[in-house]
Amino acid sequence: MLEPLARHSMVKASTAGWTAVMNRYPELASEPIVAGWAHAGRPLIVRRPACSDTAGLVPLGLPLPPSHGKQRIAVSLATADIVASAPPPLxxxxxxxxxxxxxxxxxxxxxxxxxxxxxxxxxxxxxxxxxxxxxxxxxxxxxxxxxxxxxxxxxxxxxxxxxxxxxxxxxxxxxxxxxxxxxxxxxxxxxxxxxxxxxxxxxxxxxxxxxxxxx
Incomplete structure (x- = not known):
């Protein structure tokens, strides 16, 4: 993954990478659907970077379904922690x-x-x-x-x-x-x-x- 991932790309995080994200954002780890997101094989979406994002990490989004508050969660991952990427679905x-x-x-x-x-x-x-x-x-x-x-x-x-x-x-x-x-x-x-x-x-x-x- 030497080239930047296109916005809207769907990526999957490694288990270790997602554990690191949960450690960085302990408030998110208290929500079971978020804590188990990567383990369930669910993707994240590449978003535009924000001022608060850490340089060198890939900015990602995770929108929760309405039953879980429809919250839009912003996280970031190192490229080494991204195990798969694909365009959004046809x-x-x-x-x-x-x-x-x-x-x-x-x-x-x-x-x-x-x-x-x-x-x-x-x-x-x-x-x-x-x-x-x-x-x-x-x-x-x-x-x-x-x-x-x-x-x-x-x-x-x-x-x-x-x-x-x-x-x-x-x-x-x-x-x-x-x-x-x-x-x-x-x-x-x-x-x-x-x-x-x-x-x-x-x-x-x-x-x-x-x-x-x-x-």
């Missing part, structure tokens, strides 16, 4: 964990772009088997810019599907420089957009992001 793989009312929307999204990935409540329910989804859950998605031959039609198709969806469609178009919330990219080429990358948040224009570089 929407096609996670679809079985979705409510029946979501299935028609998911089918439309997959026809639009089979490579689409998901994070958030649906991904966590699929990956852990724990009940993350509720009636108010969003469907959080990642569309790869490289897979979209024409960004304009992709965005208009997403907007069309979103208008008919029973849930809110959230998420980002992801390119070489990071991810931009898809609704921000529906403006004009000169509009400024926020790009969320591994190192933090930068700004550029819609045209520059869609061209694959930061202005």
């Amino acid at each position: 929407l096609a793989d996670a679809a079985a964990a979705a409510p029946a009312t979501w299935h028609a929307t998911i089918e439309k999204l997959l026809r639009l772009l089979p490579e689409i990935r998901t994070y958030g409540s649906l991904a966590w329910q699929h990956l852990t088997g724990l009940p993350y989804l509720s009636d108010s859950s969003d469907l959080d998605l990642l569309w790869p810019l490289s897979a979209a031959k024409q960004a304009g039609p992709l965005l208009s198709d997403i907007a069309r599907i979103a208008k008919q969806a029973p849930m809110r469609l959230d998420g980002e178009i992801t390119g070489p420089t990071g991810g931009v919330q898809w609704r921000e990219l529906t403006g004009t080429d000169a509009d400024e957009v926020l790009v969320k990358g591994e190192g933090g948040v930068t700004t550029t224009t819609r045209a520059a992001f869609l061209a694959g570089h930061v202005s």
Whole structure:
């Protein structure tokens, strides 16, 4: 793991590494679901670094399900304590964990772009088997810019599907420089957009992001 892990990557911690995390955060170790997280084979997600994070460690997040307070826990690990990493799951793989009312929307999204990935409540329910989804859950998605031959039609198709969806469609178009919330990219080429990358948040224009570089 010489290269930085991409934001939204799902990683698994070694037992020893997770024990070290619990020793650093004794208040978290008192919650059984957190203390046993790595032992149960459940993943963590790579997040943007915060000012309080220790340099040289990988910043990670662990969102608990609503039944455990829906708390978002921030921890960090040494790269040596990460035993596996993978992109967030494909929407096609996670679809079985979705409510029946979501299935028609998911089918439309997959026809639009089979490579689409998901994070958030649906991904966590699929990956852990724990009940993350509720009636108010969003469907959080990642569309790869490289897979979209024409960004304009992709965005208009997403907007069309979103208008008919029973849930809110959230998420980002992801390119070489990071991810931009898809609704921000529906403006004009000169509009400024926020790009969320591994190192933090930068700004550029819609045209520059869609061209694959930061202005």
